[in-house]
Amino acid sequence: MLLRSRNCCALFFAFLVFALALSAQQKQPEPPATPILGFSPPRAAAERQLESAFQSLPSPEKAREWHRTLTAEPHPAASARNNYLADFIADAWRKQGWEDITLRRYDVLHSRPRSISVEMTAPVRFTASLREDAYDIDPDTKNPAVSGAYFGYSASGDVTAEVVYAHSGNPEDYDLLKKNGISVRGKIVLVRYSNPYSYRGFKALTAEQQGVAALLIYSDPADDGYTHGKVFPDGPWGPESHIQRGSITYDYIVPGDPTTPGWASVPGAKHIAPEESRSLPKIVALPLSWRDAKPLLENMTGPEAPKDWQGAMPIKYRFTGAVQARVKVDMDTSMQPYTVVEARLRGSELPDEWVLLGNHRDAWVFGGVDPSSGTASMMELTRSLGELKRRGLRPRRTIVVCSWDGEEYALTGSTEWGEQFADDLKKKLVAYLNVDESVAGAATTAGPEGLSFSPAAVASLAPMLVEASKDVRAPSGKSLYEAWRATSMRDSQASTPPLDSALVETRIGSGSDHTVFLNHLGRPVINLGFTGDYGVYHSMYDDHYWMAHIGDPAFEYHVALTRMWGLVALRLANADILPFDFGFNAAALEQFLRALEQTNNLEPRRLKLKRLHARIAEFEKEGNLLRSTVARGLLSGSASPENIQRLNEQLLQVESNWLDPTGIPGRPWFQHLLYSSRFTYAHLEFPGLTEAVEKQDWKLAKRQAALLETAVGKNTKLLRSALSTWEKNRPR
Numbered sequence: 001m002l003l004r005s006r007n008c009c010a011l012f013f014a015f016l017v018f019a020l021a022l023s024a025q026q027k028q029p030e031p032p033a034t035p036i037l038g039f040s041p042p043r044a045a046a047e048r049q050l051e052s053a054f055q056s057l058p059s060p061e062k063a064r065e066w067h068r069t070l071t072a073e074p075h076p077a078a079s080a081r082n083n084y085l086a087d088f089i090a091d092a093w094r095k096q097g098w099e100d101i102t103l104r105r106y107d108v109l110h111s112r113p114r115s116i117s118v119e120m121t122a123p124v125r126f127t128a129s130l131r132e133d134a135y136d137i138d139p140d141t142k143n144p145a146v147s148g149a150y151f152g153y154s155a156s157g158d159v160t161a162e163v164v165y166a167h168s169g170n171p172e173d174y175d176l177l178k179k180n181g182i183s184v185r186g187k188i189v190l191v192r193y194s195n196p197y198s199y200r201g202f203k204a205l206t207a208e209q210q211g212v213a214a215l216l217i218y219s220d221p222a223d224d225g226y227t228h229g230k231v232f233p234d235g236p237w238g239p240e241s242h243i244q245r246g247s248i249t250y251d252y253i254v255p256g257d258p259t260t261p262g263w264a265s266v267p268g269a270k271h272i273a274p275e276e277s278r279s280l281p282k283i284v285a286l287p288l289s290w291r292d293a294k295p296l297l298e299n300m301t302g303p304e305a306p307k308d309w310q311g312a313m314p315i316k317y318r319f320t321g322a323v324q325a326r327v328k329v330d331m332d333t334s335m336q337p338y339t340v341v342e343a344r345l346r347g348s349e350l351p352d353e354w355v356l357l358g359n360h361r362d363a364w365v366f367g368g369v370d371p372s373s374g375t376a377s378m379m380e381l382t383r384s385l386g387e388l389k390r391r392g393l394r395p396r397r398t399i400v401v402c403s404w405d406g407e408e409y410a411l412t413g414s415t416e417w418g419e420q421f422a423d424d425l426k427k428k429l430v431a432y433l434n435v436d437e438s439v440a441g442a443a444t445t446a447g448p449e450g451l452s453f454s455p456a457a458v459a460s461l462a463p464m465l466v467e468a469s470k471d472v473r474a475p476s477g478k479s480l481y482e483a484w485r486a487t488s489m490r491d492s493q494a495s496t497p498p499l500d501s502a503l504v505e506t507r508i509g510s511g512s513d514h515t516v517f518l519n520h521l522g523r524p525v526i527n528l529g530f531t532g533d534y535g536v537y538h539s540m541y542d543d544h545y546w547m548a549h550i551g552d553p554a555f556e557y558h559v560a561l562t563r564m565w566g567l568v569a570l571r572l573a574n575a576d577i578l579p580f581d582f583g584f585n586a587a588a589l590e591q592f593l594r595a596l597e598q599t600n601n602l603e604p605r606r607l608k609l610k611r612l613h614a615r616i617a618e619f620e621k622e623g624n625l626l627r628s629t630v631a632r633g634l635l636s637g638s639a640s641p642e643n644i645q646r647l648n649e650q651l652l653q654v655e656s657n658w659l660d661p662t663g664i665p666g667r668p669w670f671q672h673l674l675y676s677s678r679f680t681y682a683h684l685e686f687p688g689l690t691e692a693v694e695k696q697d698w699k700l701a702k703r704q705a706a707l708l709e710t711a712v713g714k715n716t717k718l719l720r721s722a723l724s725t726w727e728k729n730r731p732r
């Protein structure tokens, strides 16, 4: 305690000296750094004290206890256990001192299995187990409540047909089959999960478009099994019977309840018929373990598949031949209630500006990594922030926290909640900080540098994220910033550490709860988490044993994530001026545009992008100028509260200006002009423009480029006006 407060004083004095030295040099044109981005010196000093108190609160032992409770039973969406956990979390938040605790109910179209079977009928009979093996060392694996294999939103059906192997089930794989004279129409198609990875819902849509009757997706050991190292329960990788469950909804077209596209499924809301939904698959589909897939593959007699189609099982992978199977799927697709738990710490000074934290609660089985590692980190975060509030240390802005439901189905809880409160969120939401999996990797196999810290953020918030990481300690003992640089260097096999500007991933895809806030509501988002070796995703083995013996036995990564999440939240909640960096944002846009031109070999005679480049350059100039002017104003203490308030309003407006209310072509729900995701969930920048260029629809591309020019120009003007208001009102 003593040491910490002494450190804190030392820091305070060091920075006072620094601030004084800087104010003596006011005439120098070089912009000085502020003590913390967006903070005036006195407020930064208070913030440092608060942060040091905050960082001492999260406890690995408590994170372990939360984790054990959360993962004690399977808790998929709409299950009694997941609903119990909603009450459990609400109760905990009440005890921790959070306010306005509310359970929001949404009635949504849910999907769960009634009966499932897969049989090979020729050339030999074989019945797939569709179950995972239990291990004595991990009693949870014997829990009778564990489900078998199924996919959320699979169609029901009974298909008997020939089996064809289609590699990863991506469009180019079907092209190759066609070239080899193999038709998949009416057949059962077997594909592997990865190589290259694509979201299973994209494989389902692709198969549906190809006329496939039933789709089986299996986990090849080359993807997440023994090829990579030791398998569960001895290591982090998937054993022979592990099954990757999941949803196959087409939520990249429109997420959330498939029967309320674009509006909230509050009780009494209008619902469309399931047949009218654009996000519901019409194909029968199932996941398989490699043990269940092997007999189907090794009994084929047709032509051998090419080298890159060969997986890691000791067999020859063939296109097809001689294998007949029967796939029977009977799904209960019916309306069920989902529950989002919401709580807040009301801001002491700016209650109508919100910093939102969120994590989903529902898991395919126990959710050791996905999502209960995130939930355990969140519960330690809310406990710590509640403790600060008890000591009278309330955030200046309101901090809202949500436990989402049904993320695994179609990002459903967050989407419905976002749609319900769209008007408020568009006005009040400063940023959404999402944590899905806080620890998706094995510390025990990570080597001396440890797990990789792998956050993603909109570019305007990347610099503040890097800055915050310098003040958090990683489990390796280094600062999180140093650990992050070291693991980035290791993971990219580079010989020098990356530049700060390259640390944060600023390209953001879909597949988690940030989607509605970014893509539909135009609010800035950050995703945080550690990653590493992890081969039991969405299987029964993603459980407490995996985490406590292989993933994060000391629960120190859970707590490091809590600290980083909390620090970012506190800085956004307490800053004088919101720490958006639009100069950096513009530089990222320029990178996105160059990448688009290079990947598509874009020639100016096809599409002129010179004006868009010029607009981005102007935006960059204004962003940099505003950042340095504001930093100087903050340091000199010359900004009035009204001046600061006016500026913050304008900064929040910049992010909203990236929205186009008509949406991107073909996907009106996705309204962000800079960010969307591909159907594979992969990131997609300048979505409307990029997709038009890829289709070589030059007329559409021109229109999309013009939309971007207008939006960038509008924001440049906004920054210019923000700067002139700031300068005008500044007392000299």
Ligand SMILES: [Zn+2]
Pocket: 360, 370, 371, 407, 436, 437
């Ligand atoms: Zn998840």
